[in-house]
Amino acid sequence: MGAGAAGLFFAAKAGEQGKRVLVLDHAKRLCEKIRISGGGRCNFTNLGCEPKHFLSENPKFAISALRGYRAHDFLAEVEAAGIPWEEKKLGQLFCQRSAQDIIDLLLDGCCRAGVIVKSGATIGEVGHDGGAFTVTAEGQRLTAPALVIATGGKSIPKIGATGFGYEVARQFGLPVIEPRPALVPLTFGGPIREMAKELAGLSIDASVAAAAPPGTKKKAKPPAFEDGFLFTHRGLSGPSVLQASSYWREGQALEIDLAPARDMAATLRERKARGGAVTMPVALAEHLPKRLAQKLAEHHGWQGRLADWPDRRIEEAADKLHRWQPLPDGSEGYRTAEVTAGGVDTAALHSKTMEAKSLPGLYFVGEVVDVTGWLGGYNFQWAWASAVAAAKALAPSV
Structure with missing residues (x-):
């Protein structure tokens, strides 16, 4: 659930492993946060990315995922896709043309992996019946052995941001660190x-x-x-x-x-x-x-x-x-905040897999988790790294 940076990257990586993946997003136009990032050219990672560049109630939580998928790993995918890029100060990497190149990279990856992406989906109840997760979307009851929440935070509501991921976490008994606007005037x-x-x-x-x-x-x-x-x-x-x-x-x-x-x-x-x-x-x-x-x-x-x-x-x-x-x-609040600090409490997640400790098969990746990066491409790198960690962790039978 969530077709932003973390959600689409997870879907593509899981699909590459032979998993059947359906991505749902309530927005009609996907990836708006990517589209407006970096002044429209997407600061997609930072070459100097280290765990010290992130805030969390548990500063060590991000170490495993960030070491498992580094900035150079994503840069290799950018280059393989033929996307021209440039380095600005402090190791910040941007698209030379526009953020649409990163959006295309993500959507193309999903397409090649056979991932189904549904935008503008009306989401109803989310549940777990003991054997599978259930989601009601467009009046249809969907079931799957794994549910990945990649719905981001509350930042910039005019492009569709909501607190949906926090509601799902609380529904399943996971604690949430109080969200707040970050990287904000x-x-x-x-x-x-x-x-x-x-x-x-x-x-x-x-x-x-x-x-x-x-x-x-x-x-x-x-x-x-x-x-x-x-x-x-x-x-x-x-x-x-x-x-x-x-x-x-x-x-x-x-x-x-x-x-x-x-x-x-x-x-x-x-x-x-x-x-x-x-x-x-x-x-x-x-x-x-x-x-x-x-x-x-x-x-x-x-x-x-x-x-x-x-x-x-x-x-x-x-x-x-x-x-x-x-x-x-x-502060100017979520209206102009680039990210949301706080989120799903990392104490409730496995750091190597992003899976909920109390409910196998439930994963949280990206901004919805209580891991917030500095300005300069760090939050995108967390999206890529946490998505890869979850994709690698899925059992072959899923």
Whole structure:
């Protein structure tokens, strides 16, 4: 159930092993999430993909599947299909033409393997009678010895995303880690929102992390992401903010370094020593965009000649530049979230097979599982890897 990246890839791989596979999806137009990914060119994997690039209540769960099917394995299939690709920064691989190439690869694989794919299917009851799984679709009762849930998460409901997979998991007694939007722009109220509005469209390189709760051990602190940082009319966005959003929780601040490549305390002290009537906003504008320097000075009350600032005040200002901690009031939600964090609790699944421990023959693959990758092709690689793990695990009799 689910004809997205994980569902179609599983179906093709299982079909190659001689399994009879029927794929059902309620959407009339399949693979919309693939179609819009990567700006329409699908960031289909990442050459540097490792388990450390994934979030989960059990960080070790993804290790087996990711090692069983690596980025180079999927790249080999892309090349075998004659799809031209290119590598961008940080090992991200994209189609040179469009995401339709990946969609065609998946559908062609299903076709060659004799897989039946039904789109626009009205799904009714899902059950298990002790010997087989049952699904009512289009008024017809279907039965099979194995049921694979690849229905994704709640992200981007306008293209058909729902929480259907979580409902199936709960129906069969599997726990679900509370889903939440991830890789999503964060929103702000008050002065931060007003500042963001006035700076909308301005982008800089910044390091962003979800601020660690008090008492957090160093190794447990959320990672910081240094990449594009963008002011929007609703708040903050850009790759670094999207990455940090996956670790962010309501009531938690961000910790932003607006000048990660420079020691601003030393820089400002050196600028002060050179003398002149330069003001703090002007001194900041030598290293930050002028509009941002002015707004930061207004926000923090940094005015007057730098020559009149004592070193202690310079240190305090530099600390705010390197450890700015604005408090989001929320996120843009599933409407714009690239993925859904949380999902089917990995404690209820076998890591090598994606099969439910309590019910043989029931599998969960892809985004519906509580495994969420970083931005940059990692979530697609999890889709491919988890799908292959489940396909390999199916007994020959299925």
